[in-house]
Amino acid sequence: MNDVTMKGLGERMWKVVGTRPVRPDGVDKVTGRAKFGADLNLPNMLIGKVLRSPHAHARIKSIDTSKAQALPGVKAVVTSADFSDLPSEFIPAGEMMVNFRDMTRNVMAREKALYEGHAVAAVAAISEAVAAQALKLIEVEYEVLPHVMDVAQAMQPDAPLLHESMYTIGMEPKPEKPSNVAKRVEFALGDVAAGFAKADVVIEREFTTQPVHQGYIEPHACVASVSEDGQAELWCSTQGQFIVRNFCAKLLGMELSRLRVTASEIGGGFGGKTVVYLEPLALVLSRKAAQPVKMVMSRTEVFKASGPTSGARIWVKIGATRDGRITAAEALLKYQAGAFQGSPVQPGCMCAFAPYDLENVKVVGFDVVVNRPKVAAYRAPGGPISEFAVESVIDELAGRLNLDPIEFRLKNAAKEGTKAAYGPKFGPIGLVQTLEAARAHRNYGVPLKANQGRGVASGFWFNIGGETCAALNLTEDGSVTLVAGTPDIGGSRASLAMMAAEELGIALDKVRPIIGDTSALGYNFLTGGSRVTFSSGMAVIEAAREMIRRLRERAAKIWEIPLDSVAWEDGHARAVGGAKQVAPMPLAEIAKTAGKTGGPIVGYAAINAQGAGPSLATHVVDVEVDPETGKVTVLRYLAVQDAGRAVHPSYVEGQMQGGAVQGIGWALNEEYIYDKNGRMENPGFLDYRIPVCSDVPMIDTVIVEVPNPRHPYGVRGVGETPIVPPMGAIANAVANATGIRFTDLPMSPPRVLKAIDEKHAATSK
Amino acid sequence: MDGTRKFKVATKHHVTTTINGDPAEFLCTPEQTLLDVLRDVLYLTGSKEGCASGDCGACSVILDGRLVCSCLVLGVEAEGRDVETIEGMANGDELHPLQQKFLEHAALQCGICTPGFLVAAKALLARNPDPTETEVRYWLAGNLCRCTGYDKIVRAVLDAAAEMRGN
Numbered sequence: 001m002n003d004v005t006m007k008g009l010g011e012r013m014w015k016v017v018g019t020r021p022v023r024p025d026g027v028d029k030v031t032g033r034a035k036f037g038a039d040l041n042l043p044n045m046l047i048g049k050v051l052r053s054p055h056a057h058a059r060i061k062s063i064d065t066s067k068a069q070a071l072p073g074v075k076a077v078v079t080s081a082d083f084s085d086l087p088s089e090f091i092p093a094g095e096m097m098v099n100f101r102d103m104t105r106n107v108m109a110r111e112k113a114l115y116e117g118h119a120v121a122a123v124a125a126i127s128e129a130v131a132a133q134a135l136k137l138i139e140v141e142y143e144v145l146p147h148v149m150d151v152a153q154a155m156q157p158d159a160p161l162l163h164e165s166m167y168t169i170g171m172e173p174k175p176e177k178p179s180n181v182a183k184r185v186e187f188a189l190g191d192v193a194a195g196f197a198k199a200d201v202v203i204e205r206e207f208t209t210q211p212v213h214q215g216y217i218e219p220h221a222c223v224a225s226v227s228e229d230g231q232a233e234l235w236c237s238t239q240g241q242f243i244v245r246n247f248c249a250k251l252l253g254m255e256l257s258r259l260r261v262t263a264s265e266i267g268g269g270f271g272g273k274t275v276v277y278l279e280p281l282a283l284v285l286s287r288k289a290a291q292p293v294k295m296v297m298s299r300t301e302v303f304k305a306s307g308p309t310s311g312a313r314i315w316v317k318i319g320a321t322r323d324g325r326i327t328a329a330e331a332l333l334k335y336q337a338g339a340f341q342g343s344p345v346q347p348g349c350m351c352a353f354a355p356y357d358l359e360n361v362k363v364v365g366f367d368v369v370v371n372r373p374k375v376a377a378y379r380a381p382g383g384p385i386s387e388f389a390v391e392s393v394i395d396e397l398a399g400r401l402n403l404d405p406i407e408f409r410l411k412n413a414a415k416e417g418t419k420a421a422y423g424p425k426f427g428p429i430g431l432v433q434t435l436e437a438a439r440a441h442r443n444y445g446v447p448l449k450a451n452q453g454r455g456v457a458s459g460f461w462f463n464i465g466g467e468t469c470a471a472l473n474l475t476e477d478g479s480v481t482l483v484a485g486t487p488d489i490g491g492s493r494a495s496l497a498m499m500a501a502e503e504l505g506i507a508l509d510k511v512r513p514i515i516g517d518t519s520a521l522g523y524n525f526l527t528g529g530s531r532v533t534f535s536s537g538m539a540v541i542e543a544a545r546e547m548i549r550r551l552r553e554r555a556a557k558i559w560e561i562p563l564d565s566v567a568w569e570d571g572h573a574r575a576v577g578g579a580k581q582v583a584p585m586p587l588a589e590i591a592k593t594a595g596k597t598g599g600p601i602v603g604y605a606a607i608n609a610q611g612a613g614p615s616l617a618t619h620v621v622d623v624e625v626d627p628e629t630g631k632v633t634v635l636r637y638l639a640v641q642d643a644g645r646a647v648h649p650s651y652v653e654g655q656m657q658g659g660a661v662q663g664i665g666w667a668l669n670e671e672y673i674y675d676k677n678g679r680m681e682n683p684g685f686l687d688y689r690i691p692v693c694s695d696v697p698m699i700d701t702v703i704v705e706v707p708n709p710r711h712p713y714g715v716r717g718v719g720e721t722p723i724v725p726p727m728g729a730i731a732n733a734v735a736n737a738t739g740i741r742f743t744d745l746p747m748s749p750p751r752v753l754k755a756i757d758e759k760h761a762a763t764s765k
Numbered sequence: 766m767d768g769t770r771k772f773k774v775a776t777k778h779h780v781t782t783t784i785n786g787d788p789a790e791f792l793c794t795p796e797q798t799l800l801d802v803l804r805d806v807l808y809l810t811g812s813k814e815g816c817a818s819g820d821c822g823a824c825s826v827i828l829d830g831r832l833v834c835s836c837l838v839l840g841v842e843a844e845g846r847d848v849e850t851i852e853g854m855a856n857g858d859e860l861h862p863l864q865q866k867f868l869e870h871a872a873l874q875c876g877i878c879t880p881g882f883l884v885a886a887k888a889l890l891a892r893n894p895d896p897t898e899t900e901v902r903y904w905l906a907g908n909l910c911r912c913t914g915y916d917k918i919v920r921a922v923l924d925a926a927a928e929m930r931g932n
Contacts, residue, residue, distance in 0.1 A: 029876035030864040032811015032851035039810040217815040218877040267877025299816040490874035650871035661914030685820035694906040
């Protein structure tokens, strides 16, 4: 059962917002018509393939491509020699940073291969078979180097060094020697020593998490076509056509306007399609061959060479008074960055304790390179890792204090006015409301049987805004085309069209949304950071308001009255203030005569959306642990989240349900497994097992609405927060079912069974 | 191995089959999968490749009434058989009840797994018109969805089954 709790902004009578229409792109997606990354074929098209390092760490002494080049049917071969080297500089890219020195090395290894699967060469040929044959003819001479996979080992002074020129940023004094530690970050508030001194109970624990993959079902895919005069078109599955354009243009030394990028339909991303892998290779191959080049990753390549999120080691210490008030909280986070710096340890630090109103907090994080694929953003990057650890300790503290876990969280919950350890004072946020709704939900009272346990966890994510454009074009028959610049990954065409219809006062089916390519609009930041309904929604509403102003101008002109005597209500211009007695003029009528009254009518918005509101959630899960096998079964699951305003509640619920199940996979099953040579042993869906339909129950949802005052409709982002609480909630449920506190993810059957057996052995002594 | 062979034999096989009720012919190499043929030879790109190992179900088709992963079937095996893909699911401009219910229940987010789920669900309802939630979940366990958490998919299938039974 799914519920919506309405709070605030009750004054406006919504007509479209809050309803559940069929999405505008729905029919294409249930008939197989929708074109995803690998679904485009162009005349005269070549197939590109990548040669990848079999070694986790190796110096590339030489690459001989002559035999491959000589193979009939091979049209282009490229290596790092086809890319210019770029200086090290950090560019903010939403929730992560990018560094083009590293990016050019990640798409094509230069001096060294830094992980198994690292690209070392690529070919384009007349068929996949010829391309595969050509890869076998490329001779690479490697000097295999010692590798390091774990953060703790990578931080040792004698660890194999990935980058000889990397000195830790954020250390005083500046280190004299290079290391694998890219960065140290610290966030602090108050005095933790004094806070712990006031505590009656202090609990500290160490945790580990393993790298997990975003697991989108659609592998990376693109088609590039570069013409002889250097103009290029690129079709690809991406979360951001504009960032792909900018990254590729930088890597290839191209002018931005000469590269037109079209986002295909995207078969999942979860942050993993916010970077480039194949795209620059396909462009360089196409430029060399002067033919279109298509490239598609295999599932193995997706696992080995595209971004998982960090594995981590975490230490958390929290103290509280007997009456349940937290006095101090401290954490140390060490995140794997993969082969290049840039783990999400900073956001991990920032949101670690963000759900709580604390006087004394200190969080230190380390960004550590290891011989694994470079991590990419994954849904609330960094947050689920640190908050899993924190929520586990919070739960244990509540137990020690004999307090209900929701009651303990309510006593310490962040609310409007709370100063977060990472800086800002929160505006209206909905944690308290989610906790109260969770406690009131029927699931919270279901009696449990033997070997069953209930777990609670809350979660926080910032959400972001950023640069956004949207266009509304009024057609002659009064219908409206909407052009957005953010790929629709989960129903945003619906939510954007709904906001346009709401603002213009017209029926939803009069608005036809499309996703524009990079030449259709000004720059748009990507689909990520839970920003699309917030930012593109804000731009659409602004564009609609501009269109309404023009519609009023035309009506004023027709009626020969001043502009301020024309109001816009329910899709009609109305003369107000007694200026003239005329019947209201509908949008369609103004559209019909637009050519005569001043020309076509459009609305355009180009904004930097500010004021994204954090979204908080509370999840409650019941599990049963099989003492014979160690298997954890999720019996029932409740996700409660503050959406600000749920424009299309079904797709908000969908985000909550999908995030919960991704989190179930992270908690119970998923992990990268490597052999002693640093080669991945489970690069497929059979052995890297994501949750399937029979693994999970229905996911109950409650949407809480605490409107975001910085958005015209109160919207917050909702996409990322749902993956933050599950790991903590499940660990807490397993602890309640077994009496064992699990601090290492995943809680897979062998690990759980071992702990149960050890507990029995200890108690039977 | 016949080392004396002087001429090159044809590397492609001619296959005659039925796809979505219509006669179809194609040429394919011996190692090409049915999925490769559907997508790259016949341009029926509604069937998706998510893994090429039979683990994700995005390429699900119905072969002589039986649900299969087309990435695990060779193109030549389609000879004389009857293949049903997502492209043949709607009846002209009328959506199949499963397609309609997937839309109404918002049972898709990104949509890449949707064709496979629809084909698999159609095969389920052909065998079992009145499945329980558990039966739906186990039947669809061969189809991976990373977006929805399966909740709305299961509801859509149960609702479509009820409608198709005339409830």
